[in-house]
Amino acid sequence: MSDVLSAASGAAITVKGLTKAFGSIEVIRGIDISFLHRERHLIIGPNGAGKTTFFNLLNGQYAPSAGRIEFLDADVTHMPVRQRALLGLGRTFQIASLFLDLSVRDNLDIAAGAPQVAVRSGRSSEETVDSALRFCGLDGDSAVRHLSYGEQRRLEIAMGLASAPKLLLLDEPMAGLTQIERGLVAERIVELSASTDIVLIEHDLEVALKLADRLTVLHLGQVVAHGAVDAVMNDPFVRKIYLG
Amino acid sequence: MTLQLVNGIAYGNLLFLIAAGFTLIFGILRVINMAHGSLYLLGAHTAISTATVTHSVWAGIIAGALAAAVLGALIERTLLYRIQGNYLAQVIVTIGVLMIVGDLCQVYWGGTPRIYTLPESLRASVPLGDLRYPVDRLMLVAIGPAIAVALWFLIERTAIGAKVRAAVDDEEIAQAIGISVPRLRVLVFALGGLLAGLAGALGSTFIGAKAGIDLDIILLALVIVVIGGPGSLVGSYVAALVVGLIDSIGKSVWPEASMFLLFAPMLAVLIVRPHGLFGRPPGPATAARQFKPIQIPVPTWVWSLIDVLRRGATHISWPVAAVIALLAGIAVPAFGSGFLVTVVVLMLIWSMFAIGLNIMLGYGGMPSLGHALFFGAGAYAMAWSGFAGLSAYLGLVAAIACACGAALFLAAVALRARDAQLLLVTLAVAQVVWGLVFKWRSVTGGDDGLIHPQAFPLIWSSLSPSTSLYVHVAVAFALALLAYAWFARSNFRLLLTGVRGNEPRLLALGYNVDLLRLKAILLSSAFSGFAGALAAVYSGFAAPELFGVHTSARVLIMVVIGMAGTFFGPIIGAVSVIGMEEVVSSWTERSNTLLGALYIIVALFAFGGIRFVRRRVAARRPASLAPVVSP
Numbered sequence: 046m047s048d049v050l051s052a053a054s055g056a057a058i059t060v061k062g063l064t065k066a067f068g069s070i071e072v073i074r075g076i077d078i079s080f081l082h083r084e085r086h087l088i089i090g091p092n093g094a095g096k097t098t099f100f101n102l103l104n105g106q107y108a109p110s111a112g113r114i115e116f117l118d119a120d121v122t123h124m125p126v127r128q129r130a131l132l133g134l135g136r137t138f139q140i141a142s143l144f145l146d147l148s149v150r151d152n153l154d155i156a157a158g159a160p161q162v163a164v165r166s167g168r169s170s171e172e173t174v175d176s177a178l179r180f181c182g183l184d185g186d187s188a189v190r191h192l193s194y195g196e197q198r199r200l201e202i203a204m205g206l207a208s209a210p211k212l213l214l215l216d217e218p219m220a221g222l223t224q225i226e227r228g229l230v231a232e233r234i235v236e237l238s239a240s241t242d243i244v245l246i247e248h249d250l251e252v253a254l255k256l257a258d259r260l261t262v263l264h265l266g267q268v269v270a271h272g273a274v275d276a277v278m279n280d281p282f283v284r285k286i287y288l289g
Numbered sequence: 290m291t292l293q294l295v296n297g298i299a300y301g302n303l304l305f306l307i308a309a310g311f312t313l314i315f316g317i318l319r320v321i322n323m324a325h326g327s328l329y330l331l332g333a334h335t336a337i338s339t340a341t342v343t344h345s346v347w348a349g350i351i352a353g354a355l356a357a358a359v360l361g362a363l364i365e366r367t368l369l370y371r372i373q374g375n376y377l378a379q380v381i382v383t384i385g386v387l388m389i390v391g392d393l394c395q396v397y398w399g400g401t402p403r404i405y406t407l408p409e410s411l412r413a414s415v416p417l418g419d420l421r422y423p424v425d426r427l428m429l430v431a432i433g434p435a436i437a438v439a440l441w442f443l444i445e446r447t448a449i450g451a452k453v454r455a456a457v458d459d460e461e462i463a464q465a466i467g468i469s470v471p472r473l474r475v476l477v478f479a480l481g482g483l484l485a486g487l488a489g490a491l492g493s494t495f496i497g498a499k500a501g502i503d504l505d506i507i508l509l510a511l512v513i514v515v516i517g518g519p520g521s522l523v524g525s526y527v528a529a530l531v532v533g534l535i536d537s538i539g540k541s542v543w544p545e546a547s548m549f550l551l552f553a554p555m556l557a558v559l560i561v562r563p564h565g566l567f568g569r570p571p572g573p574a575t576a577a578r579q580f581k582p583i584q585i586p587v588p589t590w591v592w593s594l595i596d597v598l599r600r601g602a603t604h605i606s607w608p609v610a611a612v613i614a615l616l617a618g619i620a621v622p623a624f625g626s627g628f629l630v631t632v633v634v635l636m637l638i639w640s641m642f643a644i645g646l647n648i649m650l651g652y653g654g655m656p657s658l659g660h661a662l663f664f665g666a667g668a669y670a671m672a673w674s675g676f677a678g679l680s681a682y683l684g685l686v687a688a689i690a691c692a693c694g695a696a697l698f699l700a701a702v703a704l705r706a707r708d709a710q711l712l713l714v715t716l717a718v719a720q721v722v723w724g725l726v727f728k729w730r731s732v733t734g735g736d737d738g739l740i741h742p743q744a745f746p747l748i749w750s751s752l753s754p755s756t757s758l759y760v761h762v763a764v765a766f767a768l769a770l771l772a773y774a775w776f777a778r779s780n781f782r783l784l785l786t787g788v789r790g791n792e793p794r795l796l797a798l799g800y801n802v803d804l805l806r807l808k809a810i811l812l813s814s815a816f817s818g819f820a821g822a823l824a825a826v827y828s829g830f831a832a833p834e835l836f837g838v839h840t841s842a843r844v845l846i847m848v849v850i851g852m853a854g855t856f857f858g859p860i861i862g863a864v865s866v867i868g869m870e871e872v873v874s875s876w877t878e879r880s881n882t883l884l885g886a887l888y889i890i891v892a893l894f895a896f897g898g899i900r901f902v903r904r905r906v907a908a909r910r911p912a913s914l915a916p917v918v919s920p
Contacts, residue, residue: 104797106793106797125796127799127801127802128799130796130797130798130799131799135798136797138794142791142793142797143791143794144791144794145790146789146790147783147790151783154783155800156798159798159800
């Protein structure tokens with residue numbers, strides 16, 4: 046059943062032989078992978094595995110040294126960040142990347158006013174902003190600079206939502222949050238996945254594994270395991286690098 | 290041809306000497322040292338005086354170089370180290386030094402140009418084809434490469450050089466492993482000063498020392514540094530040689546174009562390779578610097594007065610505010626003296642100019658030291674429209690169009706630059722245009738400027754011309770303010786603040802950040818050009834100084850003093866700076882020195898504006914504790 050489904054919906058993003066080297070150091074070494082529609086993908090890996098670099102390649106922040114990236118069947122390998130965003134590739138940042146000088150509502154306004162959003166979401170930007178405000182549960186008028194760390198992370202995800210991407214890359218959305226906040230963010234991510242394909246990087250396996258459909262393990266720039274969560278977690282090599 | 294070749298190489302080496310200190314300081318400390326021209330000037334003056342007194346050329350050269358080195362070290366040790374990392378404040382400080390040193394040199398050594406004549410014994414020449422070539426210029430061909438190699442050796446191959454490189458790479462870690470970064474900074478500044486002084490001393494036989502040479506030197510250094518790539522010594526050497534040769538050979542082949550020869554290579558390089566021939570492309574923009582106002586405690590009654598005014602202003606409705614503004618506007622000519630009307634006209638004009646810069650710098654986080662370009666473009670467009678027989682109203686439109694054209698030109702070369710690099714590029718482009726305006730006599734009137742017939746028609750025949758001008762400027766100001774208010778409430782302003790705060794995120798959201806920047810530059814230039822046109826009508830004259838760095842610095846200081854990025858900031862800044870200038874110039878002849886001091890004080894202590902706060906008084910009585918709530 047699930048095979049039929051994925052065959053029908055196809056891949057949201059596919060990379061082939063993706064490689065990134067900084068000088069002589071290869072951080073990403075020939076990754077081949079597809080992320081399918083309507084599934085929540087979790088990427089894990091020890092520090093320095095190349096997770097954020099991988100995201101930066103997917104979203105165009107970095108140019109790959111070799112390989113190919115296809116997003117919704119279009120070759121985006123050499124497309125700048127902005128055009129990928131216009132195609133519907135959104136991301137949030139590991140370190141909250143907000144407009145600190147502005148209010149919460151202004152931040153969401155900017156996200157919802159992005160050129161591609163109105164076309165894609167079919168909603169007016171005000172509706173989008175209001176629903177994003179409800180989503181993060183913050184006061185629209187408060188200054189972002191004065192929000193707590195947890196609130197900033199929530200806004201970060203709400204901005205990802207307000208920009209109405211087709212695929213959202215979430216870079217450690219729960220890092221540095223309390224247990225309660227993590228639960229809240231996890232709920233939001235599940236909610237979000239009804240309308241958007243999601244790939245997330247996360248360190249907190251306890252929460253993340255519960256919401257993931259599929260799991261990828263990166264190690265030293267390579268995919269060492271990929272597949273259904275249980276199968277991957279029982280993989281002996283994964284157990285070795287994670288549990289020592 | 291041999292003569293031109295040798296001439297070009299000699300000139301190129303001199304250019305390298307002029308630029309070396311500038312590029313060294315920018316490359317290592319990221320400071321745009323506008324006082325570089327002063328260091329050169331001081332070096333030249335000291336060298337000439339010492340050589341004349343001691344009859345020793347060598348003593349002159351050494352004294353000139355040392356004097357500049359000491360001044361350089363002093364600038365860093367006493368002024369710049371306080372505002373480390375704040376490149377905008379640093380450039381303002383060095384402009385202040387430039388004004389003071391230029392002024393004081395004129396006081397001490399007089400205004401007449403001084404050129405040192407070599408003693409007979411040293412005036413040798415060597416045969417070159419049919420001609421003879423003076424040895425002192427030929428010396429430059431040896432000295433230039435020697436200094437280039439020595440600098441390279443010092444930075445790349447010595448322990449001090451290694452420390453300097455470490456400090457540039459990561460200052461905190463360098464400090465942590467025991468490198469005294471402040472001492473290194475002083476050292477680098479002394480070295481930069483030494484080179485500038487040396488160039489001044491060596492150039493004193495043919496360039497000489499005269500008022501205004503400091504600005505010319507900065508222009509040359511900018512051209513070299515921008516072509517070679519900021520911070521690259523090799524780049525500077527290559528660029529200096531190339532420019533020297535192009536200039537020397539070009540002048541003989543195509544004399545009509547001589548004034549463009551110096552600048553065309555720079556513009557070509559900026560368009561093709563914005564970071565220069567040997568420069569590295571800039572990294573991502575650093576987070577925009579926050580303009581934090583200094584807080585001045587004031588007595589309670591002053592504070593409550595300010596507070597009442599502020600509250601009143603926020604609660605006042607638009608029609609009431611408009612009526613108050615109208616009454617105030619009428620009161621100025623009705624009750625004020627002619628002098629007051631003139632000052633208010635100036636304040637309004639410069640307010641509009643400062644609003645223009647505030648859009649770019651304050652809201653967009655794009656520092657510019659080239660805004661004089663737009664102001665000057667507007668003023669000259671107004672003057673030309675007068676010669677063309679157009680009405681002054683059409684002249685205003687022409688001025689905005691001309692300024693926007695200049696903005697497109699600037700954007701073509703500066704759109705991708707950020708931070709200090711952007712400051713450098715805007716400065717370089719504006720200085721180049723200033724240089725062209727100065728020399729292109731047939732079009733711009735050269736250093737005489739253009740005295741033009743353009744004026745606004747009298748509104749009523751009974752009105753005096755100055756009052757009529759005042760009314761026009763006031764109405765223009767009201768229109769500009771409306772446009773500015775529209776901008777401040779627009780979505781575009783929101784996005785521009787986003788560009789300032791977090792450019793990568795805007796890109797990731799799909800915004801065209803370059804287009805936003807371009808729009809900001811265009812809008813900014815429109816305000817500035819509009820102000821420039823009014824300034825031209827006000828003075829009846831369009832002078833090349835309008836394009837000069839002093840104009841850019843003046844408007845920059847206004848925006849900074851009034852707190853960049855706030856709505857009324859530029860207006861408050863313009864009013865206070867013009868007011869201060871009027872007061873200062875009525876006190877003394879040496880107003881440049883006082884103004885330079887003002888720049889330095891503002892950059893050191895009031896960068897980001899001034900905000901009055903209630904003076905906090907320590908509680909004399911112990912505060913009563915909350916009463917215990919009994920169940």
